[in-house]
Amino acid sequence: MIRAYNQVLNWPNALTSVRISVIPLLVIFFYLPVSWAHSAAATLFAVASITDWLDGYLARYLKQSTKLGAFLDPVADKLMVSIALVLIVAEPTFQFVSTKSAIVSMPTAAITIPAAVIVAREIVVSALREWMAELGDRTSVAVSRFGKIKTAVQMIALVVLLYCDNSTNAFLVFTGYFLLYIAAGLTIGSMVIYLKAAWGQLTSV
Structure with a gap:
């Protein structure tokens, strides 16, 4: 029993648990009434994103x-x-400093649309994987290389946008938006790939 307990509480699982536990800190840092709040939130998110890659690597390397x-x-x-x-x-209004030192507001829909696409995709793919697992065919919808690229772009976009505040220059804000739209496009693409892989099961009588 102790051996089984130690196998479960290994380094990869510990890193994953830490990643979950820092989520409340992410929210707290983001809303702190200090100038470095967004920088701290973005840094924390970036470190947590790196542990996402690291725990997978350790699980394979250590065979855990x-x-x-x-x-x-x-x-x-x-x-x-x-x-x-x-x-x-x-955020009430996403504002940034333009090249002419003027405060410019981005429309809420500009960030809401890609965010909704990403969340909707996660719901669809999660449901698909759960259903395929019940059929004993989860490997058909395992994470693909395309999905990993999507995740990488998505994480970078979120780090940039978490960092942005009212003092951020326009180039960085637009970079974050651009990457998030790319991530949303990749999100749709990866969902289509997973649905195509499971199509035989979905259309079977």
Whole structure:
């Protein structure tokens, strides 16, 4: 029993657990009434994103893959992304400093639309994977290289947008928006790939 307990509480699972536990700190840092609040939130999110890659690498390198880890890892990812999107969308108006030193506001829809696409995709793919797992065919919708690229672009976009505040220059803000729209496009593409892989099961009688 002790051996099994130690196998579950391994380094990869510990990193994943830490990633989940820092989510409340992300929210707290984002809303702190200090000038470095967004910088702290973005840094924390960036470090947590790196641990997402690191725990997977350690699980493979140390041969410490567990069922708990397979469950916690996607949960941690989806919680992080969802909370970050909520924080960004919840900003009353996304303002930035233009090249002429004027304060410019971005329309709320500009950030809400890609955020909604990303969240909707996560719901669809999560439901699809759960259903395929019940059929014993989860490998058909396992994470693909395309999905990993989507995740990387998405994480970078969220780091940039979490960092942005009213003193941020226009170039950085537009870079964050551009990357988020790219991530939303990749999100749709990866969802189509997963649906195509599961289409045989979906259309079977």
